[in-house]
Structures are given as C-alpha cells and as structure tokens.
Amino acid sequence: MTPYWPSLAGGALIGLSAALLMLLNGRVAGISGLVAGLGRLGGRWAADLAFLIGLLLGAPLFAWLAGRWPEMRIEAGLPVLAVAGLLVGFGTRLGSGCTSGHGVCGLARLSPRSLVAVLVFMGTAMLTVAAGRLLP
Template sequence: MAEFNWITAMIGGAAIGLSATLLLAFTGRIAGISGMVNGAVTFASQEAWRWLFILGLLGGAALYEYGFAAQPTPTSTFAPAAMLLGGFLVGFGTRMGNGCTSGHGVCGLGRFSGRSLVAVLTFMTTAFITVFITRHVLGV
C-alpha cells in the first residue's frame, strides 16, 4: 500500500475546492460530477463546457500519474466486470440521490445546502456503521 502523503492530499483537496469555487463564481454552475456527466451525455452544443471539465479531470489525473507521482498508483485485482457493475450501480444511486458523496460534500456543503447536509450525514453514518460491522462484528 502506498504511504499517505498529507502535503499531496492538501494540494489535491485545495485544487478540488478551488476548481469548484471558480466554476461557480465565473459561470454559476455547480461542479458536481454526476450532474456533469449526466448533462454531458445529452451532447447539446451548449453543454460542451461539461466535456471540457471532464477532460480536464482526466487530464489532470494523467498528468499527476505520469508526471509528478513519486510512485505509480497501485493496480487493482478486482474483476473488470465487477468494477463495471459497481460503477453502474454507483451511477444509478447518484441519480436517485441527486448527486454523489463528493458532489454533496464539496459543492453542496459549500453552498450551505440543507439537502446536501442531510445527504452527507447519511453517507457518513452509513460508512461508520459499515466499518463497525465489518471490523468489529464480522472481524474482516
């Protein structure tokens, strides 16, 4: 497992917050990724900015991985079919919940959204319960 580097984590978190803030400040748009991807697949010409944002996310990750990372990102041993199924289920859940965990946490809480506060509290409570059960009840 890769060693945690708090400086890299702080820079990454600041970059995410800054990009969400700049997008909201200059365009009035919210940088929630599930809404971004959902709007991008409409392929409307006025939605081209969404594709540029998504390409920027992918390009930034590639730039970090192949230009700045001290060591390569660990690879996964999960089956690709299971990962695809999981991705589709997460996408379905984000549509049901009107956003994903990061969208509600970064963009929603920053806008003082009550709905996002409820969503984040629900996500975190579920995570705490899941970790407690898997670590202390099941002993995984």
C-alpha cells in the same frame, strides 16, 4: 515532505476548481450532473465536456510532473467493481447528486439537503466498512 501535503494540495485544487466553475459559469461541480449533461446537446455541453476532460487529465499530469504514475492498489475483482459502480450510479441518481456535488459544493453553499446527503453517504460508508470487517 510529509505524506499529507499531496492530499492537501489535491483537496485545495478540487475546491479551487469547484469555486471557479461556480464563479465563472454559475454551475455546481457535481460530476454526476456534468456527466448526465453530456447526453443533452446544448449550450453547456462543451463546457461540461471540457471540465470532465480536465478531471481525466489529472493522473497523466501527475505522472508527467512526478515522473511516475500514482500508486493504486485495487483488491476487488472486476465483477465486484462492476456491481459497486452500478450501485454508486443508482445511489447518485436517487440522492440527486454525488459526493462532489453535495460534499464539496453543497456543504460550501450551506445546503440542508446536501448536509443530509453527506450524512447518509458517510453513515452508509461506515456501516459498509464495519460489515466488511465482520464478514469473512
């Protein structure tokens, strides 16, 4: 088995879930929007919660099917991870969506706003990696 098959399968499942959410519920699978929607009780609250629980069950499902947990290596400490998480959350609100909303769903819908957002996300990520490699 080549090392690319699991990633290809995961990407296909993400695309399928985003397409099904749009077809069946008329909703974009932007995770930040779904999480924000949990704070507002209403008609879509249960559906948003079910979708998010499905996302959280992905790793345990993998562990059950594969007989092991996915390998992860996190080299940063908790303070760095906390600051990074806050920055991502701030950027998500500032950009009116997250990478899943803009990158997976927005680009599929040919949204110009999503194209700009993805270019900014990717450009910022590239600059951050370049800066991280230059700094000691």
